[in-house]
Amino acid sequence: MIVLGIESTAHTASVGFVEDGKIIDFVSDSYRPSSGGINPREAASHHMDCFPDLLVKLLDRNSLDIKDIDRISVATGPGLGPALKTGVEMARYLSLKYGKELVPVNHGVAHLEIARNMSSFESPLFLYVSGGNTQIEIIGNGMYSVLGETLDIGVGNFLDKLARDLGIPFPGAPKLEEIASRGGEIFDCPYTIRGMDVAFSGLYTHLKNMIGKREERDIAFNAQEYAFTALAEIVERGMAHFGLRELAITGGVARNRRLQQLLREMSELRGYDYFFPEDKFLSDNGAMIALAGYFSKRVESPEDTRINQYERVDSYTAEWIGSRKVSPKSMVGGESMVEDVKFQGVECIRKVRRGREYRNPSLDRKINSQRLRREVRLLSAIKKVGINAPTVMYVDIDDLSIIMTKIKGKPLSMFLSDGNFNALVRESGRITALMHLSKISHGDLNAGNIIYNGDLWVIDPSMGSTSPTLEDFGIDVHLMKESLSSLGRERSFREFLKGYENFNRYEEVLNKVKEIEGRRRYL
Incomplete structure (x- = not known):
């Protein structure tokens, strides 16, 4: 079966195809605004102009005719409304004119399918990072299950917005990566993790206010170190909490070499298998839409196919991925070592916040010491209001350790x-x-x-x-x-x-x- 895929969710117009589940080719063209971020209507106009030529180019260089296509798949969300409509309208037209099956595809699921198929992992944790999305997922019950995500903006949006403030045109993240490689001084910045969720708006505001006061290279350096360290941490927490051993990444931001370095070193330190797809497959592309469309059984009539601008990955049925049942394996998210000790004759535990060798040493020390102090303060506050909590017996700031009463349960x-x-x-x-x-x-x-x-x-x-x-x-x-x-x-x-x-x-x-x-x- 030959499946054509159409991608138009944001700045990239792309068409690609797979044959019997194997990616064969794709061609793309990206909208570049003259200033600022993506203008949805300008992006839509760009895509409308590009799509006919892109389709002809794809077919010609693969010696195909549109009649050879068995199925058409199109990204219907999430994304920018006007941009999405251009792809869906093209898919409807081709489906009606040539009598082809039409399959709506979730853009995020398509990114995850790239990582799942190319890695051949059985039960991985996925890190999906792009302009508009930042999530960690696992295979759930016939769909992808989100374990954690951004609480505000996607990491790619964060990097692009900061780059624009520094005078770097869209897309700014690749240039920011280059500038960051020349930096090295760690600032005191917000670092926001809640469970397995992250947030970047506080970090963005803080670094934006440093423009003109600090070197550009160090602002870029801190943007990457704080953001990517947070991503590596929620990945590590998810892997440890659910006892997972395989990691795969996807999405445009996953091309960043510093992010890959952190994830690679973390994985090797913990003994995890990991897979990073080639850069060309991490960007938005029509082939990933075709791949998801090949596996999907969700055939719709062209008249019923609609965009869903805010469709979530975990609301799209992907029955072909099967089901995996995972359950928590650890009480701590991989960040502490716990041992039984006796202190002044009392049964206790000693909890040591272990350093993460893959992180910047200054940032690692800052995060761990702040959390240790906060834990001591909050355990005391919780006990004072009558809620059961361990009693802190001894604190060693230099050693980043706490001795507290053991709770048997x-x-x-x-x-x-x-x-x-x-x-x-x-x-x-x-x-x-x-x-x-x-x-x-x-x-x-x-x-x-x-x-x-x-x-x-x-x-x-x-x-x-x-x-x-x-x-x-x-x-x-x-x-x-x-x-x-x-x-x-x-x-x-x-x-x-x-x-x-x-x-x-x-x-x-x-x-x-x-x-x-x-x-x-x-x-």
Whole structure:
């Protein structure tokens, strides 16, 4: 079967084809704005002008006729509305004129299919990084399941926006990479991770305000070090938490050599297998749309094919990828070593924040020391309001270690088959409400950071705050929702909310959660 793929979600117009599931060829042309970022209507006009010539070029150089095509697939979302429409209109026209099957494809799923097929991995964790998307995914139940993502803007948008502020035309990320290679001084900048989610808007604002005050090369250097270190960390947390051993990356930003270096060194340090596709397959291209279209059974009539500008990867059925069931394997996200010790005759654990050899040493020390101090402060605050938490017995800042009382029990995530699981989740909601009423956010609230031994105990609040905002409360609730979903217990989130409804800002927080989950990735 020969499948034609049409891509037009953002700045690139591309057509490509696969034959019997093998990528054969693609041709592309990218819109380049004279100033600023992508203008959606200008991009659409560019694509409309390019598509006829691109299709003729693809067919001619492969000695094909349009009649040789068996199926047409087209990216229907997510993306920029006007740009998406040009590709869909072309696909409809070809389908109707030549009587070809038409298959709508999710752009993100197509990127993931490149990594899945080329790596031949059985059950990998995927890092998908592009202009508008930043996510870590696994194979779920007949679709890709998102474990973590950006809470605000995609990493590519962050890099391109900062590049524009530095006077670098779109696309600025490749030039920023070149400039960053000449930098070396680490600044004190925001570093935002919540569970397995990341955020870049604070880092962007901070670095933007440094323009004119610091060297351009060091601004670019810090942009990459902070952003890519955060991405490597959430990948490592996901791999450790679910016991995964294979990593594959995809998306345009995955071409960045510094990001690849961090991920390669992290993988080799932890003994993970990893796969980075060739650069040409990481950019938006028609061949990836054709590949996903080849496997899909979702044939539609041209009249029914519509764009879905905000369609998520985890809302698109991809039955051909099969199903994988994963469950948490670790209470810590790969960032600490824990050992049993006795301290002053008391059974304790010693938790050491291990250095990550693959990270910039100055940044690594900064992150770990800040989290250690925050964990000590927050454990004390949590205990003071009557919530069970370990007692800190001794702290060694130089050694980045804490000795605290040992809690004999298992994480909530290990009680999925227990008949009392929903009751425990409901009680977790009540405890979270009490934390929030007491002006405490956890920052990494999930079913692995709540221990049950007859009572519920809260552990590892190292990303939380004692002066939280509504955003912090919303992120806590969002993280618990994500955690339950990743465990296949989406419905149990209702029980969590039953316990949480005692919080006097309950409705505000739920609205904030909706805002967080509905934030646009294409900006």
